[in-house]
Amino acid sequence: MLKDVVIKFRDSSPKISLDIPNHCPHCGKIMIPHIHEGASEFNHGDSKRIIGILAQCADVDCKKFFALSYKYNPTSQYPGSYLLENYTYSVPINVSLPENIEKVSSKFVEIYKQSVEAESSGLDQIAGVGYRKATEFLIKDYAIRVNSEDKEKIENMFLGKVIDDYLNDFQKLQNLARASTWIGNDETHYVRRHENKDINDMKKFILSAAQFIAADYDADEALNFIS
Known part of the structure; x- marks a missing residue:
């Protein structure tokens, strides 16, 4: 008009x-x-x-x-x-993630940031599902990076099976991944199995897992440098 x-x-x-x-x-x-x-x-x-x-x-x-x-x-x-001009009236959200984690799983970074935006907008029911999806991409992409010969197999496995079979050499990461997945599954199911844990616990475990994975990436980079 x-x-x-x-x-x-x-x-x-x-x-x-x-x-x-x-x-x-x-x-x-x-x-x-x-x-x-x-x-x-x-x-x-x-x-x-x-x-x-x-x-x-x-x-x-x-x-x-x-x-x-x-x-x-x-x-x-x-x-x-x-x-x-197109105004959205949305405040930019700064998401702090471990350095180099995007080199292991760029999709994890994308999904995690979108989940943070959803949570910041009050969409906590959607955010929980997003964090669960972010966990799957983080863990599977890491497992594929370490076991590239099993790429197709890992892509088609249930996340719990990937955690059990491919994170045995990294016990603390395995525990963090399993805990994140359990809480994430509660976010997608009708009945919660772990009433004493919520989305904040899941985010804490996800970020800690990402820290371990980013550190492992840096360690490999250092090994390549000194070899």
Whole structure:
């Protein structure tokens, strides 16, 4: 929906035609938002100017405010040459994982980070399943790295069997992997078998297992260096 909006630049206050969304990001209803103010810290002639607008949902049951940001783009085919920027309103989440663990299992890193994001958004029921999946990728990828000749076999084995058969030489890692898996299984089943452990315990065990695996990777790297 095109709408002429007065924008207060540093040097002038022209009316600019902008493409205003016709839905509320809070309630999701279709409506024509009220525009309260438009401003920019740039001059009207600056080539990289950005403008911001304070809008309000017109639905009587909502009336919540939201911000819109537009970036000047002289090559745009839209009227006014301003493109609406995509705002997600999500705070970046920093996930601390052992150095080099992505070289053992990049998929583990991806799944673990997504699980942290889900948990941070209050989706604890989904996060637990994600952490369980992350555990499987971490352990299987590590087992495959150490036993590359059994790659296809490990890929198709149950995780518990991989832990039993391929982590015997690394007892502490085996214990951490088994504990993470037990709690993770509780996150995917109807009835919990271990009521005294929760998702926080599982994360602790997963990160400790990742530390062991990252240390083993570094040890192999050191061996290659001195050999």
